[in-house]
Amino acid sequence: MGLRLYIAWALCLMVSLGVAGRASAQPDIRNIRPHVVLLVDTSGSMERKPNCICSTPACLECLPVCSPGNYEQNRWAVVAQALTGEFSPFECNPDTRIGGIYAGQYDEGDFLPHVQLPQEIGTYAGSQSGNGILDIYLERIKFGLMTFDAIGTLSDQPPLVPQTTFQTAPFPADSLGTKGMYSYGGNKPFSFPGALTTYMLNNGARSASAPEGGLVSVGADSTAATTATNAAIQATILGDAGLGKNPLRPFGATPTAALVDDLQFFLQNDADITQKAFDPGPGDPYYGCRGRSAVLITDGFPNGDMRGSPVNCEALGQPVGATGCPYDEVANTVSSMISSGELDNFYVIGFALDGDPAQVASVEALLNDLASVGDTDEAFFVADRADLVTALSTILNEQNRGATSRTAPVVTGLTPGLVQAEFVSGFNASFDADDPWDGILERRRIECVSGVPVPQTVEDSDRFHLVLNAQSAAPTDVQPWGSEIPVSFTGGFSRNLWTVLPSDPADVNGHLIGNGKDKLTTLSDSGIDVPNDFTANEIRNVPPGEFSRAISPEYLFGPGSIDTAQRDTVVDWIHGVAGSGREDERLGDIYHSTPAIVPPLVDDLEDRSFNDWRLGLAHQQSPDPLEDLSSDGWQLNRRPRVIYASSNDGVIHAFLADDYASGEFTIGNNLDEFACANNKAAGTELWGFIPPMFLDDLDDLLSGGSKQWFADGSVVVRDLYDVRSFSEDDGGGGVTGSPSGRTNVWRTVLFMSFRNGSNGMIALDVTNPCKPEFLWQFTDRNLGDTYGQPTAAQIFVEDKDPTPRGNSGGPIVFSPRQSRGVVILPGGQGVEDAGASPCTFASGPELPEGMETATATAITPRSDRRCWRGESSVPAALQHGRALYFIDLITGTTIRKIGESTFPAPLNGAVSVFRGDTGTVGSVAYTADADGILWRIDMSSSDPEDWDAEALHDLYYGEGYNDAEPTYFPPALTINSAGEIVILVGTGNLDVLDDASAENRVVSITEKLTFDGNGFVDQLEGRLNWEIPLDPGEQMTGALELFGGQVYFGTFKAGGGTAIDACPFGGSRIFGVRFLDDPASPGSLVPLLEDALGNPTESLDSSDIPELENTLLVGLQVAQQPVCTTTQNVTLTDPFGGTATLAMPVASSGRQFKLMAHLSGSTSVSGGLSIQILEEAIAAPEGFTVVSGMAETLE
Template identity: 30%
Template sequence: MTDTATAKQPASSVRSRSQRRSLGWLGALVCGGVTLTLAAPVQAQVDVNPPLPNVMFLVDTSGSMEYLASSTTFPTCNPTGSNSQKSRWTDLVEVMTGSVQNYRCYAQSRSSSAFADEYRLPGLPQIYDYQYTNPYHRILSGTCTPGPNPASLTALQTAPYSYPTDWLKFHTYNSTTACTTFQQANDGLLDTFRGRVRFGLMTFDTHTDDGTGVAGSTANFPSGMRGTWSYYVGGAKAGHPAGCTTGDYVQEVGARNAAAPPWEGRMVAFGSPNATQSDLQTRADWIQNVLLTTRPYGATPIAGMLSDAYAFFNLDTSQDPLDTSQDFGPRSDPFVDQGCRKNVIVLLTDGEPNLDLRPFCESGGHCPYERSEDIAKQFDADGTPVFVIGFAVNSVNVGGTTLDCSDLDLAQAADQTLCSNPANATNRELQACCTLSRIAYNGGTDRAYFPTNRDELRQALSNILSQLVPTTSRTLPVFAGTGDVRNGFAGSYRVLTSFTPKQFDTWSAVRERQRIVCKTPSNPSDPIEPELEAIDPAKGDDFVKNVNDNPNGRKFYSVLGTNGSSGILSDRSIRPLTIDDGVGVYSGTQYSGDASAFVTATPAAAASITAGDCVGASTATQCRDRILKWTVGLPNGTIYNRCSGTTCNLIGDIYHSTPRVVGSPSDIVRDESYDAFAIEQIDRPLVLYTSTNDGFLHAFDMNVGAGTSNPVGNNELWAFVPPAVLTGMKTQYPGLHKQLLDGVPVIRDVVATANGSTFKLERSAADAQDGAGRWRTILIQSFGSASTRGGYFALDVTDPKPNSSGSKGPKFLWQLTTTDAGDPLFGPSTPTPLITTLFFGDPAKEVAVAVLPGGDGGQRLGTNCTRTIATPNSAYPARGAVRCYDSGADSARSLTIVRLDTGEVIRTFRPAGLVPGNLAARTTETDIESPITGQPVAYPGDTGTVADRIFVGDRDGSLWRVNTSSTNPADWEMDLFWDAYPTSLSFSAASGQPIVTPPVLSVDGLGQLTIAFSTGDQETFTAANQTNFVWSLTETVSTNGKVLGSKANWFTRLDNGERVAGPISLFNGALFYSTFQPETSASQVCNAGDSRVWGVDYLIPKTDTNLGDGGSPRLPEDPNATAPTFVQYISASTSTLIDNGSTIFGVGVAQLPTCNEVDTGFSDPYLGSGAHRSVSRVNPGKFQLVMHTGAGGTAIGGGKTKTLSFDLPAPPAIATIDSWAALVEGL
């Protein structure tokens, strides 16, 4: 079936079948406005991130997976050309692990000496599948293919369950020569859902021998090969067919165990119930690599695999060989036991079960396994749904009539009869459909999925996983003034964002505007109070609805890379440079248009689309049209459309991308040129910028509905697709959830010098002294934790509203991702960058720069790496070593500073030996052992000021300082500033937790710099076995002004998994933040945990004699009290302000509009002729602490996003003399 036919979908969620059988696991969880059917919790579940579900993939690795999805023939392979086809196994691997770039395949004979030599194990003459009939269709990226590294066998012999760092070797397909050109996009489902699902993996054990491959604690490879590494609990399964008089014999098939070499289909378990985000990523990486290197072989023992899965989930109490403090299986997982973590089975197969002796064991024999559908029924009874995907099992012939397996509904008597009719018993194709349908039906999921191609396979898997992920966004409330507090439509705004998970479609955003209006009271003596209006879609407050209801007229932008000898390289660095800085010289051209014009102007090659990416497409252009038309909401000639009937879903979900609102320039800058810029841009519209996971950066006019010149309608000004994201668009078609663009935009006004029709974002020292120059507004953003290559892009948004001539609207500046050879500059997940100004060069100039952290990536190893400590701290000594990381973290262990106008690398800080491309001349070798995961901040940090130092955190809890005071970038230094896990508090190399949020900088009364920062993973909130911190520090300075080091003002230790959730806010000398702590009682792990809102002095400790008591209390316990009592924090257990079960992800401080009354005018003889006005009844706007509360809390009237706010004491009003001026009056 192609996607031009009518697609039949199975049930959209796990169903209730109480009318047919009693099930104890059903319940409904409503999150973000959508109902998801999951296990009924015993208590209220954790809000923003409930305990992640355990999803075990039972993957068919039988020999038939070597066939094409469309037939029982082998794919055509051309290892040196571009016309290679994909086997079923390749389709599955790419859907799960990511698209292979420059895909080719190689049909390797399993009778060849090269095959035998590569896979032979110690002590064995040949591997088990030597001379197997089906060739091994190896996946190639160019000519490079993954395989085992024989050098790892020594480690595997002594530690059979381990993952040696060198076990995976990439080599050319026709030799053992190592290669580094295997490239794979981070767009697989394991990439998309990592951190949201706990993945496990089982593959087929097809040998009936019970050999496990383990003898004691060491490997026994001969035993493993005989039994293909059998997994079982207790004794091996046995049985015999009818008529056999010798009794039972071993029939141990099903799943392989965790001692199989990784390239032999090793089982991967879930790990600790409290696994951290890093642990989850590591296991997802293990599964990806296992799938990449596993060879399809043998039969289809589905009953045996389901039986082994049941034993794993319910019977296995053995110790986890990788962590002996935990069980291997989830039987003792307290989250499962108490009902708030779901166990889920996903069976992916292309055939009917066999190797279970049926039907020969049924009458007078002994069957080793129950029927597959009966085992599924046991899973269902235990509350574990069994999803079934029958890949390439679809259309069958029954009595001359073609039947679509997707039409089978075993709730209908006619279909039950069809499957059980003896006349159809020998119709193997039909029986395969029937058996898989029975497994799904008895497994509690109504129907099996029957995809016929990789698009449908990707959609089926995405639909299953999407219904298991009830998360809300990680964004913060955003505030903006309209410039007119007396405006009857709105004096100011608040912007609230979240998202709604959806099945069979992209997840959709919730983006709401709340208007705040100053309203005159009926009693003239009462003050004019600001009122928070209900969110009203009829007034344009629902921005997503505005677009969905008015999809026509949208304007799209992107960039087309130069079509050179290597083609269009959209995923490479694209910059307007003519001189190579070591990254390479490659440029592009911006283009734009409405939906139709945008599709036409985007070559298929720019989006890495080939004809093979679409089922039934004959050309790449035809496939381009199908994918991109769907993406922008146009009909594409298939059943798939983001505008179905009268309903559109055109705005993807927002997860991390906190919006930014920018109006006319209003920063306080003592510079005449900035004053001129503010006057020039005084009519610039108030614009909201945010990214969505379907790959677009959106710009919205905030004042929609404010008057006749701005009526209610589509207020999206434009949507921009970074060129690197273009290559990922195909992975979300047709309606899959992906994280293509998930970063937070950073927007800043920076000084500029006109250079013809363009601008250089710099000015000379003389111009700076004279207040000369121009200014521009620049946006920079990372791709975030996205499904594309790690990197950053920049736009000029000085004039955000497009005009007909094209002179206004967004202007692309650059994209930084890789060197010209494709070597990554950053890790696969990149954090929020920084815009600041530095003073350097010869002659030295003020230059606007972007500071780009390396981000996250790679796996932690079991070893420790020593590091250099430039300035030791005697009171809180830094650890001399931290955890080591594998090569996947190499590019993430970096910090890069580039020109903001061109992306030219000025300086990059990297470890010796890890310098990509030709960047050595611009690299300062720095002993960075951990990925740089934090958001950098600069000091001074005001608009237009020149910074001389930058602070940023890493994945192991260390805060770094970059000294940029020199005018020669080669003299800039990056050193360890503070270790959040000092040895004086008894911490070791493995203790650290990541610094993700930005440090908060200020100054004390002596002008010394103060720094506040926190540690803690911001994704997996149920990880309890960790300690986090909030630190307040002061940078110490000698009498001659030389910076010496640092000292602690106070710290707060957060134990048992508690961590700061979201960034810290500084207001009126106090730090405000929220923390979340998962439930610590082993018998109550499904409780919602505890959120606390904190307010402490940024500098003064609570107790002078014990800095560990934290900061001095600054949070009013009762904001309405006349003389409030101040405390360090409030929580649901201490205050009625916090709702039980709310998870508060960060706080923001906002001021309500200052309302006043202006009279209509009067004449005053002392002021001359004419009318004058006076301001009266001034009511200063209150300051409030505002926060999102996820599923807990209360939604604003008319809205979907739930929030909490309460008043803060106003800061004291202090008059300061800025300057003197003489006043001369003449008569």
């Protein structure tokens, strides 16, 4: 049975939202996440298979088969996986409910066995994907959960119990325990024809005290609380010993009327969801503007409410209470909640309805009635997991709609001969099951008009998402590589999509590496060494392949799959071929991933090897072993400009950023190495790469409007060399090797982590956009979802035993001294061990004790912080995120891993290196962990065994152990006049803008170091130059922008309301201060901005810039306007060369700078843009001129 929506969904969606007054409203850009309570049918029939009609009263013939090679899924397995993620492979085990864990429990002796899910089977060796609805919508929905209490009295009592007995001890207490299945809500009196007394029952929903299937409230608004609530729901379904939860066991009747009645009781009484009445006090301050919905998932006709045979309470005329039925009709209760405003919508999903056609029709009619009075028009009827996920996604996507952005705008910069442009990116959430999430990528050209730079109106040719939809033929001359093997595109598609295919399809999620090791060993340079394999998990020389219908289904659905039809469906959907349902929305949503522009290399550095590389004179290496670049290299100063963007359909895209004529890249002008861009328009997708770890999850995208996370991290591109060897002492007073070092190959490398998309990252060589090369895919068992943005640097390495710091050295891998390109990856998200918190740190490198304020007052860090799970915790967590990885650029091997013994909290923030500039060598890095601790990473020793980390500053000193907010943006680094490093860092969660209690701050810190006799840091201290405590609920919404000693950043605060009613939007602010404090007033800020009255100020708000009101400012940055030069023809006479006419500059628009950012939620979007850009002029910093040489004179 397919997904059936009995209405014209899109039209009725607009009608229903119009009635609710939300269709024409601007999206609430604070991301006030709606409350959605899942009402999940856990009756005994969920133990049966879907699409199975009972032929006997016990219906044992519909239980699933659970045997090796044939593990069938029952209804509960389908629902559980739809909510929490798919098990691979799936296994099950029927468990008779006698003794053991069933002894003394409510379901002991039930005739139906409990069919255990994989996580309940002790020998299960598979894994579970993070593709459940609860995983996918973690950042967008605040979920609650209610499951059936199927026992109206007690498990050892008859179903009819007099009210007097029910209210006499110990009956009330037993009703709240296992005998009563942990009843919730009020006890209900009732009667029926012929009754001699008043009876009482209590069924419906289980309370929060139930060890299986207990109520989970929606929780508070903080990031930690939402994550914990989501984890509690998953634990309630699957079990989690650490949280005191047993796996849920379907059992008993279907008391839907009682469940819905308990839902109303919950909405009227739970402190997390009721309207806030006073402060301080319980309740939701966003009650008036937060969506509240419930979703009923059920597989059968309601019962357990004493209606119908044999009790027939309704025969008394349908009163509710002691003279009639215990519960009102379900539709009446739903209607009451809607009309009172307790709920906005009540959704209904009928799952696996089967049996007698007349009975099925009756159930469908009832469920449609419930949906109708629940203001959702019609019920969904689904038959399998894909349909269920689609229905749930459709429902959840309706909760917070609207085009918006969570990325920063990007600017092309000044490149001779090319038009400067600004790019905006974002997404549209889908509105129904047939409309996938889609992305926005638009170019706004800046052109000189009458000597002034003028932004041009965005046209369809600038909307790259539309250009991609219209792309009818794949660009030729695109040849991706990997392990010296090219991808041969066979045609038949309008796009060049490629991936990497290990020989064993089971390895797609592994640590995959190209032939980087071979690239080094074949250079025959004794000063260049190759790292040893760090683990046995590396899979080398993995070849690339076209993403086409020729790919084996095993890569998409697991080893052994032969489902070529579904393979073709997935491939066609990703490509967006005609008939796939995606041909008009080929670009997936760009949610958190800020794109990156890679221009031609037009500027020299003070590094000859780099300059030779960019001009094609040396230090280049083609991925094609037959292409010799030693005498005729790629002219990278002329390469086409490309914008790389990643989207949540799993594709990393390479789009041309400019129009290129037919003669631009040809053999005739010796630029045919870039022929793929010849005669191509801006917005042409040259190619798209799908990281292999996404392959086996791509089928989840087929679930209609389902929101999935894939390539969601920001794209990072750096110019780096593989390795450079240096001179060493020859023992006789001389040196060996070249004093200037020897550089083998430079590369333009694209790398990115995946945020919520996966626990890994990818690296590609994009030096030549026509010949991209797969370098490696990295993952590790301790990686969490890689929220932390990686960075790269050149770092000195030289192995010694003992090491320079006196530690025991490992194998001698790097010798002699050399610097290598290294990618540094933070460990990502982790799991709080809430039951063990707080953890105490009395002393040691985890406790930053050397900080003082600008007035020399010692800062006392928190000794108590949150506890986080790791491999040594109970229960353990492998993917704990408490690690920092140093990955060799070219070989993909892990050079060093600093693990959980150093980091007590996950590293979910970005990392910055000093110095991390092109061609420089870094020796120290900085990152912040999930508990607000700023860490200093010391790489000053050349032996990686010495690299270590020490806490520098507690951003939340003086606050509670669990008050810290995350920081996903990289620290900004610079130096003061004394050469000391200054670190600027701030906190804020762009995905949780509705947390009125969040405490965020921005700080400037000067590092103070004491060195030992060997030049290593002996004592780490610091000075807190200044600190900006943001208002409660105010979040930093982008990276700190450091510009000529000036610091700029944007914030958003849900404001304008009160502690009781926080619904008024609020708005954004722009901050601008000097990076150091005021010398005349230590600790004080030096403001750089002027308010509307011309007074100096450190921040601007809507009173200064009206556009900041009721809008979300994201990705504030500094951009330079194009310089427009007016020329005049002048005739000159040269005594040697004759007369010539030259265009001489006579006027210039001057050097101008501006602040710019995305402005989501703006009601005024101009210039054809989908997302408004805010622009504010700022003064240029003071500059100076450096004389690097004197010209010779000629007489």
